Amino acid sequence: MAMRVLVCRLSDVVDDELRAFPVRGVTWPVIVTRIDGKLVAVPGVCPHEDVALADGDLHGTVITCPGHSYEFDLRTGKCTHDPTLSLRRYPVTVVADEVWVDLL
Ligand code: FES
Structure with a gap:
């Protein structure tokens, strides 16, 4: 069952800016940005080691x-340096002005 927050x-x-938003009960913030006109939400932590991606x-x-300095393409989440790593892209739902993200 999805955990929508x-x-x-x-x-x-x-647009095109990394902003990380804290979510109650979640260790790392969620980054939300707009790429090519579409909202993208990803974890605020690197899947390689625990480093804040919003500082990248x-x-x-x-x-x-x-x-x-590993690179991750937000369109796919794929890491260009290590194919075994990827950045999870969370499903995003917009309700009025609210941005909801399915974390699980
Ligand atoms: S912690 Fe992100 S590339 Fe190593």
């Missing part, structure tokens, strides 16, 4: 982790 408001999301850089559709 309210993460932020549409007005909080900035976003160029186009690619996040570069500040830990070891």
Whole structure:
């Protein structure tokens, strides 16, 4: 069963910018941004090691982790350095101005 949580408001999301939103009861914040006009939500932690991805850089559709500079494409979640790693993309539902994310 999905765990749907309210993460932020549409007005909080900035195109092509990494913004991480804390979620009560969840260790790491959720990053929500808009890529190519579509909302994208991913964990705020790198799947390689526990490093905050919101502190990384976003160029186009690619996040570069500040830990070891691995890159993740937000369109797919795939890591360009290590095919065994991927960044989970959470399903997003917008209700009025609210951005809800299915964490599980
Ligand atoms: S912690 Fe992100 S690449 Fe190593």
